[in-house]
Amino acid sequence: MVRSSRGEASPGMWRREAGTVVRRALELPERAADSPDPFVIIAGLRVPRVPTEWAPHSHPRHELVWVRGGTLTSRVEDRVFTVSQGHGLWMPAGVVHGGRATAGAEFHDAFFAPERTPFAFAFAEPTAIAMTPLLESLLTHLSRTDLDAAARARAESVVFDVIQPSQHRLALQLPGDARIDAIAEALLDDPADCRSLEEWARWLGISDRTITRAFRLATGLSFAQWRQVLRVHRALTLLSEGLDVATVSEMLGYAQPSSFIAAFRRVMGTTPGAFFDAADGTAQGVRNPVSGVQNT
Template sequence: MARRPSPSPAPGGSGSWRREPSTEVRRTGRMPVVGDGSPVVLAESEGVTAPLEWEPHAHEYHELVWITGGTLTTRVGDRVFTVSEGAALWLPAGQVHSGRLTAGSEFFDAFFEPERTPVRFDEPTAIVLSPVLASLLEYLQRTDLDAGARARAEAVVFDVLETSERPLVLRVPGDPRIDPIAEALLADPADGRGLEEWSRALGVSERTITRAFRSTTGLSFVQWKQSLRVHLALSLLAEGHDVQTTSELLGYAQSSTFIEAFRRVMGTTPGAYPHAAS
């Protein structure tokens, strides 16, 4: 069975999977350069060659993040969001979050001045990154726009912001009876222990574990583990792993089982995912 190199564990609550030795770690995210008369929307981008991880931080501005050529995994409180191409994530001003970007990605973000932003998302919100929105935000990266051109583009951005009907988000239990299970799987989604083994290890009944997962996440233990593995599968596929290797790295005995689990969550097979290796 294929195994990834043994990276050191990410800090507790960082929202990342296991940290690879080549990972660049930043204590805070980028902050916009603002001043009197600054624009409402400040957009920028950055290419990364190695995995990039941000420790928990917050911004005074609303932030919209998206990527090309990879995936971004963000942890916000008890939720883990995975952002892949065609999607973006809105993070309200003041919202503490952390994240991990796969190597070889292009990372984009746009900061929105709260007092002058007419749209309001009070919670982290998945946004559809339509071609129109992507083009407008790329246009707003320019530094040669006059005030009128910028204001017109910003107004259209607000008009085309659309929430996603199918966000890829996983809720972390937040229940001390089962948190050790969740954190162990976040650190190593290939951990193959089942209900019986976890029951013995934690000294709680299998029924208690099942009911706790259902009440806190809306999913059974098995469904939650499968969903978690799909989140990581997106990163592995983006890093260039083929479907068979990705299946093995996630602890599946048969690739067909992985393909079916992926299809149930994503609505398509991993082989059809844009970054899957042939």
């Protein structure tokens, strides 16, 4: 569990924002209670008015969550997932996770009955999902309460045809190694901390080679690569809140915006502008799959 510099325990990875409301668990829609029902997929929507954090919990059903106009961060053991508009997160039934949503984000969720979810689509691990216009439209359609059984069955079957993992790196592996966890916690608290590998080694009283080997073994990345991925994850939240690239670059410790853009491209495979333009296009293109009417 990461603690911020203010000593607040948090299931997320970043310093908790002022005014954050902490809830014990994300409540399932009434129709997704444990009692049997005829629906494979139950979808819903909520809009947290303030930054909202959910303490570690699990659900009896598979869960797919996604946001519009904000960011969702979820902590699962030693992994942190950051999903912004255009992407979602599949959480298998029974997996303990904590989460955090930014204020004002449209927070969408869909719960899948495990016993009726095709095995090929019941991802065994938390997985970032590409929220294509068709997938989002189908799940929005399934949030309706007036669908007859045949219409619901048709929409549910198409969901399983189109759901696919995201191609972007939306998970950050935390070290989980007592020798270097203090570095990870310090950088989670302040991603702009620019101390060199040698300075971190002196701070911990160990060799820089030990730090390098520990990061490689625990995360598959060098220390410099891991810090770069962490900063890009933090940038996803800051950019989704409307901050410009120059401001985010400075906040994350980059000397020039061009350096930040290059780092973002290395991690995400595209520039910040293209990444969020694609997400905006996805949201604007969401249509009701039955009526063809644009959702607003």
